Amino acid sequence: MELPRTVDVVVIGAGAVGAACAYFAARAGFRVAVVDRGSIAGGTSSACEGNILVSDKEAGPELGLAQYSQSLWRGELAEFGHLWEFESKGGLVVSAKPATQAKLARLAGRQREAGIDVELVDGPELVGLEPHLNPNMAGGAYYPQDAQVQPMLAAAHLLRLARGMRATVHPDTQVTGFTRTGGKVTGVVTGRGTISTDAVVNAAGTWGGAVAELAGAKVPVLPRKGYVMVTEPLPAMVRHKVYAAEYVDNVASSDAGLQTSPVVEGTNGGTILIGSSRERVGFDKSFNPRVLAEMAVKAIALFPFLADVKALRSYSGFRPYCPDHLPVIGPDRRTPGLWHACGHEGAGIGLSVGTGALIAASLGGGEPALDLAPFAPERFNGQAPGHTTEAAHA
Template identity: 60%
Template sequence: MIIGAGVVGAACAYYAARAGLCVAVVDRGPVAGGTTGAGEGNLLVSDKEAGPELDLALLSAGLWRELALELPQEIEYESKGGLVVAADEATVKALRGFADGQRAAGVDAVEVGPGDLRDLEPHLAPDLAGGFLYPQDAQVQPAQAAARLLAASGAEVYLGEEVTALLRSPGPAGSGGLRGVRTSRRELLAPAVVNAAGTWGGAVAALAGIPLPVLPRKGFVLVTEPLPRVVRHKVYAADYIADVASGSASLQSSAVVEGTPAGPVLIGATRERVGFDRSLSTQALRRLASQAAALFPVLADVRVLRVYHGFRPYLPDHLPAIGADPRVPGLFHACGHEGAGIGLAPATGALIAAALTDSPPPLDPTPFDPTRFGEPPE
């Protein structure tokens, strides 16, 4: 039983089914109704320093390429590559050191001099100092990807049903393992339950009586009117990397700009921890618009047709929780990916499938141990 019909839950269902398991998925809303539906579909290695998350991203990048062959039209996979740009030579030097570490881990990072940037992106601002091209970066249509993975899994799907309790087998002091879930409509029995509830992963863990410090981190995206393909890659300023790694609760923004096959340009990205406050922030939107226009002056007079936002599932060390939770037999976690859940979904699904079947994992799952945060102070 998988709680959550976003792209991570769908990937868990897909790989669990491929491992020979019978799968059911339950969600209080529609498929991709949470963080997935508010995402841009980024599949990035470029923004991750050498370490466990980059290893997970590289595994996922390969799995996404396989999925693109299996589901070519449905997920709108586009291997556009990413371009990280720097405003000054000091930032280029910092990016160079960052890329050296990534290359040692298996990332393809190509330095681009200031004279060559506009060959890659003709509409870029002319005064940039240089950048790095990441050919392994790609994009999918996230809601479509979740829907197609879920359909391909053959899972039984229960939508519009909130999980209100985790069912336990008899045991002393509530120590029995899980035997399923109770929803607002029924009981669904299963010997294993996967918490893929995204931003609400902490609330699902609390139903089992255990802590998992998942917090919402809000972000906005601007969508322009349809344009000719004025942005060829996913292009972002170097300070985006620092924003991703930051634990600050205050508003942060950095220009992240990419075209889409349909024509609109997507402009992100902001981050702030304000709980589940859904109010519109004119400050955040103005920042995004001005930063995007500074990066691509051609966008200065383009109309923005709509704005949307979502809540990234944030964990304090910026690594997801993936795997079995020994505190509650039968409980597994696959949540807390922050803004990288779409990119990391296939590798997460493969790790969960290995854990469910007691098979060798495709990479070391230790850094993603759901119990690493311990008990909160009293």
């Protein structure tokens, strides 16, 4: 499709976050063009599990964004849930030791005060929720609000819905620069031409820092690599998203080294997804069997039956990580005309629709449903994103 010459909003990135930004902006009446350096959902959205979680978030701004996003997934977007296979499966966080369970109970208490539905479960009660779970667990916490979608379907259908509201989508269209007038961003330069616009939304995922740098802004979005294993199809053996309590600590950690914690969940197709790993290795795509071995051992410790199950395949991807573990959302006061919607790390699918709605409200000059100050790009005070040379060509 030919690039439009002029639109109201250009969204850079056709993953779940960019798709949500396009959908809500188009619904608000803006003429939108989406551009992506690759394919639709070709980045992080194609290499994740599609989680929509509240269980792994401490009380604070990110949890508030998760709750807002939940209200959209389950509210005005509910009629489309079948398109992206929305499944309200619930989450079960389990503790192997009493001390870990006590820590989990304190977290659950803070989340409950913030409005999260969570129920503490003792060891013997866990078998009622997950009959095949290791019976030696000390306890857990059940989160009925946790859900899952098929992430690539979510991105594709949000973009399809946006196209129904006059948005256009342009894959394989790499952004190489920006046009400016009086210091304000007024257009996006691509390998296929230039689009003039009043606003640009940087939803470029792991490349968000590089895109911001092209516009003269600094946001420290870095890639954080993770693996997922997929088993052979089985009868329904795992009912919920189940993970060990240390997963919450790993999500909040800034350690660059390898961290693994067991995450196990079933799918509608019968396969079981096994995670998780986190490490900062730049954009190194090389395969590391040691990571999968650690994940497998820890998953078997949760569900012993997995020792006899075949793994069909594995895949890896890069999560867009910010040092303070909060996404970057909203207008960049340092660079008028530029908005950001990136840096969601492993929570981007779940937070995508809330982010898109907040961006659309901000673009229209209205009052967003949440205070954007905790997510403001200026909070980094000009820290460099630290991307590789390759990232400069995002």
